[in-house]
Amino acid sequence: MDIRQDALDNLSYGLYVVTSHLDGKLNGQISDALMQVTAEAPCVAVSICKDELTHEYIEKSGVLAVSVLAQSTPMPFIGLFGFRSGRDMDKLSRVSYRVGTTGCPLVLENIVAVFEGNVIARQDLSTHTIFTAEVTEAEILQRVTPLTYEYYIRHMKGKVPRNSPTYHG
Amino acid sequence: MDIRQDALDNLSYGLYVVTSHLDGKLNGQISDALMQVTAEAPCVAVSICKDELTHEYIEKSGVLAVSVLAQSTPMPFIGLFGFRSGRDMDKLSRVSYRVGTTGCPLVLENIVAVFEGNVIARQDLSTHTIFTAEVTEAEILQRVTPLTYEYYIRHMKGKVPRNSPTYHG
Numbered sequence: 357m358d359i360r361q362d363a364l365d366n367l368s369y370g371l372y373v374v375t376s377h378l379d380g381k382l383n384g385q386i387s388d389a390l391m392q393v394t395a396e397a398p399c400v401a402v403s404i405c406k407d408e409l410t411h412e413y414i415e416k417s418g419v420l421a422v423s424v425l426a427q428s429t430p431m432p433f434i435g436l437f438g439f440r441s442g443r444d445m446d447k448l449s450r451v452s453y454r455v456g457t458t459g460c461p462l463v464l465e466n467i468v469a470v471f472e473g474n475v476i477a478r479q480d481l482s483t484h485t486i487f488t489a490e491v492t493e494a495e496i497l498q499r500v501t502p503l504t505y506e507y508y509i510r511h512m513k514g515k516v517p518r519n520s521p522t523y524h525g
Numbered sequence: 526m527d528i529r530q531d532a533l534d535n536l537s538y539g540l541y542v543v544t545s546h547l548d549g550k551l552n553g554q555i556s557d558a559l560m561q562v563t564a565e566a567p568c569v570a571v572s573i574c575k576d577e578l579t580h581e582y583i584e585k586s587g588v589l590a591v592s593v594l595a596q597s598t599p600m601p602f603i604g605l606f607g608f609r610s611g612r613d614m615d616k617l618s619r620v621s622y623r624v625g626t627t628g629c630p631l632v633l634e635n636i637v638a639v640f641e642g643n644v645i646a647r648q649d650l651s652t653h654t655i656f657t658a659e660v661t662e663a664e665i666l667q668r669v670t671p672l673t674y675e676y677y678i679r680h681m682k683g684k685v686p687r688n689s690p691t692y693h694g
Contacts, residue, residue, distance in 0.1 A: 358567070363660075364660065367541075367560065368671055368673045369539075369560065388560075391536065391690070395692045401570065403563070469531075470532070477648050491529045491533065496531060502535045505537070
């Protein structure tokens with residue numbers, strides 16, 4: 357393994373479902389590369405692979421939503437959003453969700469909290485875009501422990517999809 | 526508390542010392558807002574408050590380094606980098622470090638891994654800048670558990686400084 361990736365594997369993350377919409381269609385995917393970047397007004401940044409359908413939806417609609425996964429989330433639920441493409445199936449039809457004020461779906465199953473907002477800045481990198489969104493609406497669904505990337509890898513023996521920023525080549 | 530910040534408090538982070546240099550001077554600060562954003566070539570993004578001396582150093586030098594804190598890091602060590610300003614004291618003179626190929630200091634005490642690189646993109650937000658750096662050099666110092674933001678808050682009863690993206694107003 358590349359020594360650089362070996363060192364970078366010591367960074368800590370949560371796991372989230374990042375969603376958007378376009379032309380009446382909804383989609384979402386798992387992301388670990390998400391963080392709050394300003395406190396006032398509150399903004400989050402997320403790195404999304406340009407190959408992903410969710411990238412196209414966020415790029416064109418200018419809105420995104422985030423559903424924070426609970427530690428108790430079953431593996432098939434993560435598999436649905438993390439290892440299937442919205443080009444082949446309607447992922448949202450398989451889960452409970454509501455549509456937020458941005459038009460993005462907010463997942464309601466296995467979720468700690470949801471929030472959504474408008475993209476205010478983009479950073480175009482080689483394979484990914486960092487979208488920064490100002491959070492306009494948010495809600496806590498249940499006060500339980502959020503799922504971390506470390507728990508997913510170590511305890512759930514989870515794998516990392518090819519388009520993840522933390523993918524091991 | 527703002528419901529938006531209450532929801533955003535469910536995001537997961539690590540804790541890092543982010544360093545840079547300028548005109549022969551070295552400085553560093555604690556950050557939680559740091560993530561890998563691309564896998565090939567490996568890049569990390571970090572959100573730094575514009576008021577910080579480290580912001581000025583990264584902005585002008587175009588380089589940064591990251592030292593990943595170990596879970597066993599004592600609170601005074603975090604206080605040195607997180608609650609003191611490099612304008613008032615030479616923080617690096619108080620700890621063990623070496624200078625990397627970018628000229629940035631790599632902290633060697635209480636650290637899991639270090640890496641450094643060149644800033645390839647900037648995103649100018651209201652109060653913070655997101656600096657994205659391509660990682661050129663990296664090293665694992667010890668294979669121990671990294672410190673997470675959640676552990677710092679819950680187990681160490683740590684506080685969040687005013688310039689943090691996750692600061693509670």
